[in-house]
Amino acid sequence: MTDDNCIFCKIAGGEIPSTTLYEDNEFRVILDLGPASRGHALILPKKHFADVCQLDGATAAKVLPLGAKIGAAMKETLGCAGFNLVQNNGKAAGQTVFHFHMHVIPRYEDGPSIVSWIPGETTSEELAEVAETIKKGL
Numbered sequence: 001m002t003d004d005n006c007i008f009c010k011i012a013g014g015e016i017p018s019t020t021l022y023e024d025n026e027f028r029v030i031l032d033l034g035p036a037s038r039g040h041a042l043i044l045p046k047k048h049f050a051d052v053c054q055l056d057g058a059t060a061a062k063v064l065p066l067g068a069k070i071g072a073a074m075k076e077t078l079g080c081a082g083f084n085l086v087q088n089n090g091k092a093a094g095q096t097v098f099h100f101h102m103h104v105i106p107r108y109e110d111g112p113s114i115v116s117w118i119p120g121e122t123t124s125e126e127l128a129e130v131a132e133t134i135k136k137g138l
C-alpha cells in the first residue's frame with residue numbers, strides 16, 4: 001500500500017525526515033516546506049492513495065476529524081482566527097504531489113487571501129443543465 005517512487009510515502013513512513021506535528025498508525029501530519037501561512041500543515045495517510053477518488057472509506061472517515069483537531073490546535077496555539085482545509089485533486093486543480101493529502105492552512109486576521117475565487121454569474125437554466133450533467137455520473 002505504499003509506492004516506492006512517492007515522496008509522501010517516504011515522508012509518511014519516516015524514511016525521509018519531516019517536521020512532524022502528529023503521528024499515529026495511519027497518518028503523519030507535517031509542516032509544509034512552502035507554507036502559505038505560519039503553521040501550514042499537511043495531513044498524509046501512511047497508505048498510498050493518489051487522490052480523494054482512490055481513498056478507502058476507513059481512511060476517508062478519519063481525515064476530516066483529524067483536520068478539525070489540527071485546526072483547533074492551531075487556533076489555540078498560533079492565535080490564528082480560522083483555518084482552511086484544502087485538498088487538491090488532479091493537476092488542473094493544483095495537485096503537485098500525487099499522494100492524497102489535506103492542507104490545514106491557518107488564517108490570520110488581516111492576512112492575505114489564500115483560497116479565493118471571483119464569483120461568476122449563471123442562470124437557473126444553466127444551473128439545471130449542469131446539475132443534470134453531473135447527475136449522469138453519480
Ligand code: 5GP
Binds near residue numbers: 033035042088094096
Ligand atoms: P498540492 O499542490 O499537491 O496540493 O500540495 C503539495 C504540497 O506539498 C505543497 O504545498 C508543497 O509545498 C508541499 N511539499 C512538496 N514537497 C514537500 C516535501 O518534501 N516536504 C514537505 N514538508 N512539503 C512538501
Ligand code: ZN
Binds near residue numbers: 006010047049
Ligand atoms: Zn505515496
